Structures are given as C-alpha cells and as structure tokens.
Amino acid sequence: xxxxxxxxxxxxxxxxxxxxxxxxxxxxxxxxxxxxxxxxxxxxxxxxxxxxxxxxxxxxxxxxxxxxxxxxxxxxxxxxxxxxxxxxxxxxxxxxxxxxxxxxxxxxxxxxxxxxxxxxxxxxxxxxxxxxxxxxxxxxxxxxxxxxxxxxxxxxxxxxx
Numbered sequence: 001x002x003x004x005x006x007x008x009x010x011x012x013x014x015x016x017x018x019x020x021x022x023x024x025x026x027x028x029x030x031x032x033x034x035x036x037x038x039x040x041x042x043x044x045x046x047x048x049x050x051x052x053x054x055x056x057x058x059x060x061x062x063x064x065x066x067x068x069x070x071x072x073x074x075x076x077x078x079x080x081x082x083x084x085x086x087x088x089x090x091x092x093x094x095x096x097x098x099x100x101x102x103x104x105x106x107x108x109x110x111x112x113x114x115x116x117x118x119x120x121x122x123x124x125x126x127x128x129x130x131x132x133x134x135x136x137x138x139x140x141x142x143x144x145x146x147x148x149x150x151x152x153x154x155x156x157x158x159x160x161x
Contacts, residue, residue: 012137012138015121016114019113019117019118020110020113023038023109023114024107027109027110028103028106031096032105032106032161033093035106035113037088038080038084039158040087040091041085041086042080042113042116042120044086044087045080045083046120046124049075052075052079055075058075059071059072073125076120076125109158109161111157112157115153116154118137118141118150119147119150122138122142123144
C-alpha cells in the first residue's frame with residue numbers, strides 16, 4: 001500500500017464521517033421527524049434527478065467534467081431541499097422530544113441517511129469525479145448489483161423506527 005492509496009481511503013472515510021456528522025447533528029437539533037423527512041426527501045430527489053429532462057441544457061454551459069459535476073450536485077441539492085420542504089409540509093410533527101432523547105434511533109437514522117448519500121454518490125451523483133477509484137469503500141458501495149440493497153437498507157431503518 002502506498003501513501004496515495006491510504007490518502008484516498010482517509011479521504012473517503014472523512015467524507016462518510018462528515019456526512020454522518022451532518023445527519024446526526026441534524027437529528028439531534030431538529031429531531032427524528034426532521035431527519036425522517038430529509039431521508040424521504042432524498043428518495044424523492046433521486047427519482048426527480050434520474051428523470052430530469054433538462055440536464056443537457058444546464059450542462060451545456062459547463063465546459064469541464066469537474067464543473068459539470070458541480071452543476072449536477074447543486075441541482076441534486078436543490079431537488080433535495082424542495083422535496084424535503086414538501087415532505088415536511090405533508091408529514092405531521094409528531095416527535096416532541098429532547099435533543100438527546102432516543103439517541104439510538106437518531107444514530108440509526110443518521111446511518112441510514114449516510115448510506116443513502118454514499119450510495120447516491122457512487123451511482124447517481126458525480127462525486128466519484130472527486131474521489132480516487134479502487135478503494136475498499138468503493139468496492140462496498142459502488143457495484144451495481146448492490147445498489148438496490150443499499151437503497152432498501154434506509155427504508156428498513158425508517159420502517160423499524
């Protein structure tokens with residue numbers, strides 16, 4: 001193992017830990033229902049982004065693969081924000097709890113959100129443009145035959161929550 005390989009593994013681990021930290025912080029400060037709404041919004045954003053017909057028009061302005069990746073990420077973030085707002089307006093705000101109350105469930109939901117973002121990163125979003133291919137984390141999340149099962153895992157967490 002050379003230093004570049006170790007650096008790429010550390011880079012991906014930091015990426016996963018930052019995403020997990022975001023979801024856990026969001027769950028602690030906003031509550032369980034808010035993270036459930038966000039996870040549901042992520043699923044809806046995935047559906048919209050997969051069938052969005054105007055990528056060609058938006059990406060025609062971007063000249064490099066790096067700038068095209070940034071445009072796709074920003075667009076997915078907008079879809080996620082809009083669908084999460086929609087789900088928040090529809091769903092009841094039933095969990096009135098303290099910040100640390102039911103922390104185990106919040107950790108599970110944060111893990112579910114992290115899995116969802118990681119799977120989206122390797123299959124739908126162009127995050128692999130910024131990461132080095134061939135690391136063990138990518139071998140866990142990147143194979144196409146695992147995509148369905150990784151999409152199913154957060155739904156099971158939502159069901160059990």
